[in-house]
Each structure stands twice: as structure tokens, then as C-alpha cells.
Amino acid sequence: MGTTQLESVPEPKYWHLKTVLSEALDSEFSVGEILPNERDLAARFGVARATLRQALEQLELEGRLQRRRGVGTTVAPPRMGVAVGTELHVWPGAPGDAWQPVDCVTEVPAAAVAAALETGADEPVHTVRRSRVTHGQRVAAELLHIPAASVPDLSGIDAPAGVARARAVLRELQRLELEGRDSAVELGSARADDAKELDRLPGAPVLVVTTRYLAAGRTAALSVATYRADTCRLTFGDSGNVEIHEDPHRHAS
């Protein structure tokens, strides 16, 4: 018992290298600086390329490094805090919403979306695509699924497609009384279209926030938002951000 339990687990070689590299990033490199190539780094630290690559992958997962095609590996800035507050009990598209509508399609959705919305097998659903920009950077992409039954008075005449259609759907949604919302966060991988929009490679790790908006006892809208996991820290709560930019894992390691 006592202190030994925190210290007694042996760490693999790449893990030790990760710690050493992390300290080198702090002391020798500045944000945005390009790292030497893998061959030079492996030679400098006296490790195999495979070990080096594992350590670099860890640092990328933790948001310390960014790898971009055609640029190389650079030192990442601290992750941005992006508010995903659950206290904001308003509909998507209400004033102050951080998301910008991009597009809208209306069709029968995939089975999983229909099941989550509890819509019938042939019921059409409006899917609004939206984009979120923070500090000048596109940080998230969203598909907002709204069953046709949630916006029965929507007219197809004045805004048949595109961003105007998206705005019309969101405007109609405001007419409902919002009864509550709940959210879930999980790890996912970037779909090709999201990846392109977020300037990432397809399959890059992302944080997927699924939010269900409830009205009249049913799911009136379902948002599936994909956040860049490399640059974003999702913040919840009512009193500002948790300010712990350095790796909080270093303690006891």
C-alpha cells in the first residue's frame, strides 16, 4: 500500500522515450516548429525507428505534436477549450450558437439514425450540415438530423436547398418547446468528408458528441458533432475552463 502502488509498474521503452521527448519539446522547441526527421531523431536518442514512431504517436494522441501531410511533424499549440455546455437549453440555430449552417438534404436516413430518432422506416429526415470555427480554425463538423415531423410547417418553396434551406429548417425548429437535451462523448475516427473539412486525414481520431434534443416527449433533433481530437478539449460546466495545459498525466509517472 502507500506510495508503492503508484510507482511499481514498469514502463515500456517507447514510454520512457516519450517522456524524454516531451521534456525536449518543452526546453528546445517552440510551438509550430518542425521536428527533425525520424532518422535523425532515432539516432539522437539511440533508439530504433519503430520505438521512435510509437513515442511520436503517443505525443500526437496527447496533443503535443501534429503531423500534417506535406509539412511534417510540428510542435502543437495547447489544445483549445471548446464549450459543449449542457446548461445551454436552447435549440440549435438560436442566437449565440457557435455553429454555422452549410447545407441541408432531406431523405430517409441510415437505419441507425432512424432508430435513434424513432422515426418510421420511410419517414424523411432533414439533415443540416453545420461547421464550427473557434479562434479562426475549423474545429468541428456536425450533422443535425431533424425528422420532417418536427418541422411540419416547413415550406419547400422559398428555400429548396443549400444554406437557405438549412436556416429555414432551424427557424421552424425554434417553434417547438425544448424539454431537455442530453449528450454523450465518445472516441471515433474521421469520415472522409469530415476529415477534409477539418484538415485531417481520413480515420484520424475525433471526439464524437451526440446530442439528443427532446420536445413533446420525443427526439425532435439529433446532433452528431465531430471535433478534432488533436486540437480540442471539450469543456462542460458553468465557471470557465479547466486550465491545465500541460499533460496532467505526468504526475506520478
Place this chain on the structure above:
Amino acid sequence: MGTTQLESVPEPKYWHLKTVLSEALDSEFSVGEILPNERDLAARFGVARATLRQALEQLELEGRLQRRRGVGTTVAPPRMGVAVGTELHVWPGAPGDAWQPVDCVTEVPAAAVAAALETGADEPVHTVRRSRVTHGQRVAAELLHIPAASVPDLSGIDAPAGVARARAVLRELQRLELEGRDSAVELGSARADDAKELDRLPGAPVLVVTTRYLAAGRTAALSVATYRADTCRLTFGDSGNVEIHEDPHRHAS
């Protein structure tokens, strides 16, 4: 505009294979079943081993597959919803808390933790290690940092170490009036000791939830909780879980 924007991005080969594999998992395999080895799978789908491996990695990120040392690759059960509600304005260790204390150490913490707590350079901090079990599975490990100043009346005599010490620290914490809390979720990689506790390999992707508890205008406690990203979906809000077990990304892909 219109529908084309959602459909026009070409997808890489492993991405297509991922979709095909995902359908095969649905139709041919049951939860817990072990997949054929990589050589056989690559032959069956007519792809290179490297392409197969990329597709398997994606499915692991998305929680469809689990890879365990000595077992192989198995079909994962749906992710568990684990509540991380921000509406629960109570101290850690209060009745109903889902976490079990394991251990406690008192020492001057790492610089990043001291900075987040705004403690002085030499101020000791109690670090309580806790564990969270859901549906019989250990899903998360936590380090809860509590500055000595938050629990000034703590006596070292009756519980000098271990789980009894952890309980004594938490009990003292309850004396303060909780003014608020905020949380942040980000992607991380499992530290060796957490990995062992969570039955994962070191460096496995994890969801790190950092929560700051405020009292008397300062940070009275800081929790850094590490959740298994493969099996957990973190839920927020007041009206039950978002029930979308199937990959919500399939829509429009």
C-alpha cells in the same frame, strides 16, 4: 450545393474495406466472437495486409473491435454509457458516488498539477487514487488532487496511509461548501499504471476527464479521470442516455 457536397469526397481503400468489414461484423459475427487471423481476412477480402490492418484500427477506434493480448481480435459489445453529469453538484466521495477509493499519497505534485491547483511550489497535495466499476467492468481510473490547505483539519494519526487515509481526506473535503465545478474531456493515452488497472496496453487511447471543484474562490480539488475509450461513451445531461449504438457516422457515407 444540394446533395452533392455530402457525397463528393472520394474515400481511401481501407475506408471502403472498413465499411464492408463492418457489415460483415453485423451479419456474420456475434459479440465476443474471435475474428479470423489477418492473413485469412486479407485473402478473403482480396486486400493487402497493410490495408486490412488500417481498417481494423479504424474499427477498434470506433469501438466495434477489441484487440487483447493473448486473445486476438474480438467483436466488441456496444459501448457502455457512463454518466459524467455536470448537474451533480456534490463533492467526490459523497453518498451515491460511483468511484471507490483505492489509495492516497501526500507529496508536492508535478508542476502542471500545482499550476492547475494554484498551490505554492512547496505545498503538499493529497492525491487520492480511485477506481470506477460499471457493469462489473473497471472502466476508469482517477487521480484526485486535493491541496493540503483544502483539508486543514485532517489528522495523520488515525489513518496514515492507504484506503483509510483516502476516505479520511474525502470526509474532510465534505466540510467545505462546494461553489461549482467544471469539466473538460480530451483524448489521451493510457499511462502504464492506468493501462494495467484498465486491462489495456500502455498508450491505448483513453478519454481524459479533468474536473475542477471550486470552494472559497479557489480550486479545492482537481480530478483527472482516465476512461477506457474503447468501451465507454461518456454521457452528460438530465434525461437518460443517447441510444445510438450503431455507428452514427454511417449516414451519408
